[in-house]
Amino acid sequence: MLWKKMFGKSVAPASRLVALRPFHSTAARSNDWFGSMTENKESIKQDLDKATANKRSKEVEQNADETKGKLPSFKNDTKLQEYIAEQKGEAEVGIAKYGTALKQRLWDAYQSQHKGYDKTKKVSVDGREYQMVLSPNEIKAFEPSVYCKSYRIDGTWKKAQLLLRMLRKMNVREAITQCQFSAKRMGRPVAELLQRGVSAAKDMNIDPETLYIDEIWVGSDPRKFRFVDPKGRGRAGMKHAEYIHIRAILRTPVTQQREARDKEYKRLAKKPVFQHETRKVGDGYLKSDYRW
Secondary structure: OHHHHHHOOOOOOHHHHHHHOOOOOHHHHOOOOOHHHOOOHHHHHHHHHHHHHHHHHHHHHHHHHHOOOOOOOOOOOHHHHHHHHHHHOOOOOHHHHOOOHHHHHHHHHHHHHOOOOOOOOOEEEOOEEEOOOOOHHHHHHHOOEEEEEOOOEEOOHHHHHHHHHHHOOOEHHHHHHHHHOOOOOOHHHHHHHHHHHHHHHHHOOOOHHHOEEEEEEEEEOOOOEEEEEEOOOOOEEEEEEOEEEEEEEEEOHHHHHHHHHHHHHHHHHOOOOOOOOOOOOOOOOOOOOOOO
């Protein structure tokens, strides 16, 4: 045979060589001599995926053993986070409630052509000229803004007003700093309220550095806690612990520019002021004596 001529009589036949070699791969079992000399990429990938899955399952079991019998934290509680997101809702857009698609297109045209809404000017859209006149509510709806609501606060509206009046028309960052260093007890919840407003502005793609407090007010909560106020000689009264809530609207410099423009138009539209009325001379209006 050919193999006897090549290797001599001392060499075993090919069938015995295959049988004696410790082949464990499927390629060797199928009489493929070069199966052990090449890598089987599919089997390597399967082994790697299996090892990764086993590692993850062990980590999950270890974490389950560690957290067994313990309450989940605020951030790890998935049901609580889903409930908070559901109560918070999505950011509302002004066009969905107050405007139409055409008004939104015209508003964008005013922003690009006149750098802001101006009711005295016209814009061209699709080869046609438009002049849009909006109501104050529609203007506030189209302009970017952030509405902030506080939680239930223990206090009175009289004490809260002293701080809130100082914060009106102030930059948000400056207002937060003022609240953090304020000696008033109402400063901390107001600072937290404004911080949540800054986070909401980032979610709405609004630059928080340019925001200012356009409106901020306080309201009394209808739910009050009653407790006994003991007095002398066996008498007693009832006290009511009041609770309040704070609301704020944060706006961008677009609103400031529009308000300044409207104020200038209003000043120019005023008639000139005269010290005396415009009347004829001979109707007895002008007398000989001096009139103060």
